[in-house]
Amino acid sequence: MNLPKIPLGEWIEKLEDWMTANFAPLFDFITLVIGAMVDGIETALLLVPALLLILLIATLAYWVAGWKIAAFAFVGLFLIDNLALWEPSMQALSLVLTAAVISVLAGVPVGILCARNNTIRNTVTPVLDFMQTMPAFVYLLPAVTFFSLGVVPGVIASIIFAIPPTIRLTNLGIRQVPGELVEAADAFGSTPAQKLFKLQLPLAMPTIMAGINQTIMLSLSMVVIASMIGAQGVGALVYRAVTQVKLGIGFEAGIAIVIMAILLDRLTQNAFKKK
Amino acid sequence: MSIIEVRQLTKIFGPDPARAGRLLNEGWSKEKIYKETGMTVGVNKAEFSIRQGEIFVIMGLSGSGKSTLVRLLNRLIEPTSGQILFGGADIVRMNPEQLRQLRRKNIGMVFQKFALFPHRTVLGNVEYGLEVQGVERRKRKELAMNAIRLVGLDGWANSLPDQLSGGMQQRVGLARGLANDPDILLMDEAFSALDPLIRKDMQHELLLLQSKMKKTIVFITHDLDEALRIGDRIALMKDGSIVQIGTPEEILIQPADKYVERFVEDVDLSKVLTAAHVMFQPQTVTPERGPRVALQLMRDNGVSSLYVTDTEKKLLGIITADQAAMALREKRTIQEVMQTDVPWVPPTALLNELFEMMAETRLPVAVVDNREKLIGIILKGAVLSALAGNPVPEAGGVS
Numbered sequence: 138m139n140l141p142k143i144p145l146g147e148w149i150e151k152l153e154d155w156m157t158a159n160f161a162p163l164f165d166f167i168t169l170v171i172g173a174m175v176d177g178i179e180t181a182l183l184l185v186p187a188l189l190l191i192l193l194i195a196t197l198a199y200w201v202a203g204w205k206i207a208a209f210a211f212v213g214l215f216l217i218d219n220l221a222l223w224e225p226s227m228q229a230l231s232l233v234l235t236a237a238v239i240s241v242l243a244g245v246p247v248g249i250l251c252a253r254n255n256t257i258r259n260t261v262t263p264v265l266d267f268m269q270t271m272p273a274f275v276y277l278l279p280a281v282t283f284f285s286l287g288v289v290p291g292v293i294a295s296i297i298f299a300i301p302p303t304i305r306l307t308n309l310g311i312r313q314v315p316g317e318l319v320e321a322a323d324a325f326g327s328t329p330a331q332k333l334f335k336l337q338l339p340l341a342m343p344t345i346m347a348g349i350n351q352t353i354m355l356s357l358s359m360v361v362i363a364s365m366i367g368a369q370g371v372g373a374l375v376y377r378a379v380t381q382v383k384l385g386i387g388f389e390a391g392i393a394i395v396i397m398a399i400l401l402d403r404l405t406q407n408a409f410k411k412k
Numbered sequence: 413m414s415i416i417e418v419r420q421l422t423k424i425f426g427p428d429p430a431r432a433g434r435l436l437n438e439g440w441s442k443e444k445i446y447k448e449t450g451m452t453v454g455v456n457k458a459e460f461s462i463r464q465g466e467i468f469v470i471m472g473l474s475g476s477g478k479s480t481l482v483r484l485l486n487r488l489i490e491p492t493s494g495q496i497l498f499g500g501a502d503i504v505r506m507n508p509e510q511l512r513q514l515r516r517k518n519i520g521m522v523f524q525k526f527a528l529f530p531h532r533t534v535l536g537n538v539e540y541g542l543e544v545q546g547v548e549r550r551k552r553k554e555l556a557m558n559a560i561r562l563v564g565l566d567g568w569a570n571s572l573p574d575q576l577s578g579g580m581q582q583r584v585g586l587a588r589g590l591a592n593d594p595d596i597l598l599m600d601e602a603f604s605a606l607d608p609l610i611r612k613d614m615q616h617e618l619l620l621l622q623s624k625m626k627k628t629i630v631f632i633t634h635d636l637d638e639a640l641r642i643g644d645r646i647a648l649m650k651d652g653s654i655v656q657i658g659t660p661e662e663i664l665i666q667p668a669d670k671y672v673e674r675f676v677e678d679v680d681l682s683k684v685l686t687a688a689h690v691m692f693q694p695q696t697v698t699p700e701r702g703p704r705v706a707l708q709l710m711r712d713n714g715v716s717s718l719y720v721t722d723t724e725k726k727l728l729g730i731i732t733a734d735q736a737a738m739a740l741r742e743k744r745t746i747q748e749v750m751q752t753d754v755p756w757v758p759p760t761a762l763l764n765e766l767f768e769m770m771a772e773t774r775l776p777v778a779v780v781d782n783r784e785k786l787i788g789i790i791l792k793g794a795v796l797s798a799l800a801g802n803p804v805p806e807a808g809g810v811s
Contacts (some may be wrong), residue, residue, distance in 0.1 A: 320488055321527035324598075325541040325588075326516030335540070339531045 153279055164283045171235060171289045178231035187218045198400070202407035206400075213396035222371055222393045229360045229370035230397060232288055236295035236356040241349055244300045248307020248345070249333065258308060265301040273298050273362050281366050291363025299355035306348025310341025350405040357398050414461035415595065415628050416485070421458040421494035421504075423480055423652075426451025429492040442651045454480040456652040457494070462596075463645075467622060467629045471639040472649030478632045481649070482598050485630065486519045487511055498596075516545045520589035524601035526581045528573040534560065534584050535569040541592045559587040562621065579610040586618075590625075599631045603638065615642050636675065640664070640684045648672055660684055665801070680764075681799050687766065688759035690798045691779045691788030696721045699728065699746040703739035706731055706746060717775055719786055720750050727786040730754045730775055756780045759787060763795055770795065 157164075182190065191214040199207035217226050251258040276297055280290035314337050322332045338345075360372030371390045378387030424432040432451040435444075442453040455477045462468045472478045483489040485496060487503060496503040498518070506514060520541070528537050538559050542552035560569055563583040573581055582602060589597050603611045619642055622629065633639050639646050640660040647657045648668075656668035664684060667673035696719045697706045706718055710733050717732040729750040731739075739749040755769050756778040769777060770792055779788040 315527075317523060317525055317527040318529060321521070321523060321529070322540075323488055324486060324515060324519075324521040324523075325544060325592075326512040326514075327544045328512065331544050335544070336529060340529075 153282055157282055160283075167293075168284050168289045171239075171284075171292050172287075174235045174238075175231050175288050175292060178234050179228055182227040182231060183224065187223045191215055191218065194400070198404060202403050206403045206407070209403075210400055213400065217393045217396060220389050220393065222374070222390060225369065225371040225374055225390070226393045226397060227370075228368075229357075229372050229394070232291055232295065232360060232363060232368055232370060233353065233356045233397075233401075236292045236299055236359070237349070237353045239292070240296050240300040240303055240352045240356065243296075244303030244348070244352065245307050245345065248304040248348075249311065251304065251308040252311035252337075253329075261304065265304060268297050269301050273359065274365075277362065277366050286367035288363070288368040290366050291359070291368035294363060294366075295356040295359040298359055299352045302351035302355065303345070303348040306351070307341065307345045310344030310348075311337045313344065314340045346405065346408070350402060353401050353405055354398065357394065357401065360394065413464045415464045415498070416462040417495070417497040418458055418460050418462075418485075419495040419497070421455060421481070421484055421496060422492050423454035423477075423484055423489060424451055424492045425454055433493060453477075453652045454489075455484060455491075458654050460647055460654060460657055462628060462630060464628055465626045466644040467631055467642055469631045469633060469639040469643030469646045470649060471633055471636065471643075471646055473634055476649040477652035478634075478649050479600055480652075482600050482630060482632050485596075485598060486515055486521065516541065517592065518595045519598060520592065520594035520596070521598040522582070522585045522589045522600065522602040524604055526573070526578075526585045526605070528581055528584055528588075530573055533570050533572055534565060534576070534587075537573065537584055538587045538591050540588060545592065555593075556587070556591050559591040560584075562590065563587045564617075577610075578606050579614060582606060582614065590627075594627075596628045596630065599629060601632050601634065604633065604635070611638075618642060636679060637683075640679065648675065661689060681801065682764035682767070683762055685763050685798055686759060687757050687761040687763070687777075687779050687790060688788070690763065690794045691759070691790045692794065694719055694776070694786070694789040696725070696786065697731070697746070698723055699750075701746075703731075703736040703744075703746055703749070707733065707736045707740065710736070719754070719776075719778060719789065720746055721786050725785045725787075727754070727756070727778060727780055727784060728752070730778075732775075754778055757790075758782070763799065766790065766795065 185193070191211060194214060195207045195211040198210040217223055247261065251261050273294060277290065277294050280293045284290040284293055311333075318336060318340070319332065322336045327335065360368070360370060361375050362372075364370065364373035364376040371393050374390035375387055375394070378384070378390060422433060422436070424436075426432060426449065428449070428451065432445050432449055432453065435449070436453065436456060440448075442456065446452055458481055460468075470478045470481055480489055484491045485503070487506075491504050494504065498514070501510075503511070503514065529540065532540070535553070535556055539552045539556035542555055547555070557569065560566060563586050565580065565583050565587065568576065568580065573584060576584065582605075585602070589599075603614045606614060615638060618629075631639075631642060640663075643660055645657060645659055646663055647654050648663065649655065650671055656663060656672050658666075661684070663672060664676050664679060664681060667676055695709055695713050695715070697709055699720055699722075710716060710718055717730055718736075719730050720728045722728060728747070729752040731746055731750040735749040735751070736746075738744075739746060755773045755775060757766060757769070757780070759779050759781060766777060770790075776789040776791050778786055779790060781787050
C-alpha cells in the first residue's frame with residue numbers, strides 16, 4: 138500500500154502566510170514593544186561607564202551572594218571589558234533580560250492557571266514539550282517571517298525556548314503546597330486570590346525561582362542562535378568566529394558568555410535563598 | 413438549645429453519588445455498594461444535633477467516616493445530600509460567598525497535623541482568619557495576641573512554627589481557631605499527633621479553657637479515653653453511620669449494640685464514673701430529733717450509722733449506732749456524741765479517687781456539693797457494682 142505523503146509542511150506554510158496576512162498589525166506592535174525594551178535596557182546598561190557598572194554589579198553580588206561571587210563578578214566583568222567585549226556583552230545581556238522578563242511575566246500566570254485547573258495543565262504540557270524539543274532553528278524561520286530580522290525575532294525565539302521551566306515549576310511549586318495547609322486556608326474563609334497570594338505563592342517561591350533561574354540560563358544559551366537572524370552582541374561574535382574558523386575570537390566571546398551565565402545563575406539562585 | 417441540626421447528612425465518594433444514594437435507600441450496605449459500584453459511602457445519613465456550649469465528640473476508628481463528617485459541617489468536603497441547619501440557614505445550600513462568611517465568622521477549625529503556615533510567625537498564623545476578613549491591622553493584632561495569651565504562648569508571637577514543639581504548635585492551631593471568636597470550633601483529631609503526656613495536658617487545658625469560653629466544640633477522636641474525658645456527649649461512628657449518641661456514662665453503661673459494647677469493654681470505669689453516679693439519697697437525721705429517733709431510723713433502715721444534717725441539708729456529722737446508744741444512756745444530745753470528721757467528696761470526684769478513702773474508713777462516704785449540702789452517700793457495694801458495669805438503681809435520682 139502506498140499512502141500519499143501528508144502535506145504537513147505545506148499546511149504549516151499556508152498557516153504562516155495566513156497569519157502574516159491577518160496579524161501583521163499585531164506583529165508590528167509586538168516588534169515595537171520588544172524592540173523598545175531591548176533598546177531601553179541596552180541604552181541604560183551602556184549609559185553607565187563600564188567600570189562603574191562593574192563596581193555596581195559587584196556590590197549587588199556582595200549583597201545578594203557574598204564576597205566570593207562579588208570577587209568573581211569584579212574580575213570576570215573586568216576581563217570582559219579588557220577583551221573589548223563590553224558593548225556586545227551588554228547587547229546580549231539586554232536580549233537575555235528582555236526575554237527573561239517577558240517569560241516570567243507570562244510564564245508565572247500561566248503556571249498558576251495550570252496549577253488550578255487540570256484541563257489547562259493537560260493542554261499546556263504538550264505545548265511546552267513541543268516548545269522545548271522542537272529544534273530552535275525551526276522556529277527561527279516563522280519568527281523572522283513575522284518579526285523580520287534583528288533582535289526581536291531573537292527575543293521571541295528565546296522566549297519560546299526559555300519559558301517552559303517557569304511555567305512548569307510554577308505549576309509544580311503551587312501543587313506541592315501541602316493539602317492540609319490549603320484546607321486550613323479554606324477553613325478560615327480565604328478567597329481564591331487570598332489563598333494564592335498569602336499561602337500558595339509564598340510557599341511555592343523557591344520552586345518558582347528555580348524555574349526563573351532555568352529560564353534565564355536557557356535564554357542566555359539562545360544568544361548565539363539568535364545572532365543567526367541578526368541579533369547583535371557577543372553571540373554574533375561567536376557565530377562569526379565559527380563561520381570564519383577563528384578560534385581566538387570565538388574563545389574570547391565564549392568566555393564572556395560563560396562569565397555572564399555564571400553571574401546570572403549565582404545571583405538568581407541566591408536572590409531567594411536569603412528570604 | 414441546639415446550635416446545629418444535622419439531618420440525613422450523606423457523603424458518597426465516587427462518580428455517581430445519586431445512584432449509590434438510591435442503593436443506600438434500598439438498604440444496601442456500605443460494603444455491598446463498594447463491591448458492586450466501586451463507590452465509597454463516607455457518611456451514611458448522619459442525624460444529630462449539637463447543643464450550645466457543649467463538647468460534642470465524634471468518635472470512631474479510622475475509616476469510620478468521622479473526619480469526613482466534620483469536614484461536611486464546614487463543607488471542606490461537599491455533602492452529597494442532607495441538611496446542616498445552623499441559625500436558621502442550611503449550610504449545605506449556601507453559595508460560595510455565604511459559605512466564606514460562615515467560615516470566617518462562625519466556624520473555626522483545628523487540624524490533626526496542626527496545618528500551621530510555615531512562612532508565617534505564630535502571630536501571623538493566629539491572625540490569618542482575621543486578616544482574610546479584612547480586620548484592620550491593629551485590631552487584628554490585638555485579638556490575635558489575646559488568643560495567644562489564652563493558650564499560654566505569650567512571648568512566642570514572633571517565632572516561626574518550626575521553632576516550637578508539637579504541643580506548642582497545636583496551641584498555635586488552637587489560638588488560630590479561636591482568634592475570630594467563632595460560635596463553633598471543629599477539632600479534627602487535634603491532639604492525636606501529640607505524645608501521651610502532652611496530650612493529657614492539652615485535654616486538661618481545653619477543658620479549662622472551655623469552662624471560661626463556653627464554646628460549642630465538635631471534637632473528633634479515635635481514642636475512647638479522650639472521648640470519655642472531654643466529651644459532654646459522644647457520637648460513636650462505624651462504617652459511616654452513627655451507632656450511638658449519648659453521654660459518656662450512657663455509652664458505657666447502656667451500649668446500644670454489640671459493636672459499642674465491644675468498643676467500651678476495656679474502659680477503666682473508675683476513671684470515668686463519678687461519685688454522683690454511684691451515690692444514693694441517704695436517710696438523715698437532724699440533731700433536734702434526738703438519739704432515740706436516730707436509733708430507730710437505723711433499725712428501720714438496717715444501717716449502723718446516720719448522717720446528721722440541719723434542716724437545710726447542710727452536713728453536720730455522722731452518728732453511729734454505738735454513739736446513739738451511748739447518748740441515750742448518758743442523756744446527751746446527738747451533737748455531743750456525733751463525729752464531725754467525716755469522709756466526704758464532691759459529686760464530680762472520679763471513682764478511682766475514692767478508693768483510698770473508702771479503704772481507710774468503715775463509714776459510708778458523704779457526697780457534698782459546693783454549698784456544703786449532703787446530696788448523697790456512697791457505699792462500697794455500690795462502687796463495686798458500678799465497676800462491674802451494672803447500672804446503679806438510684807443513679808440520677810439524686811439532685
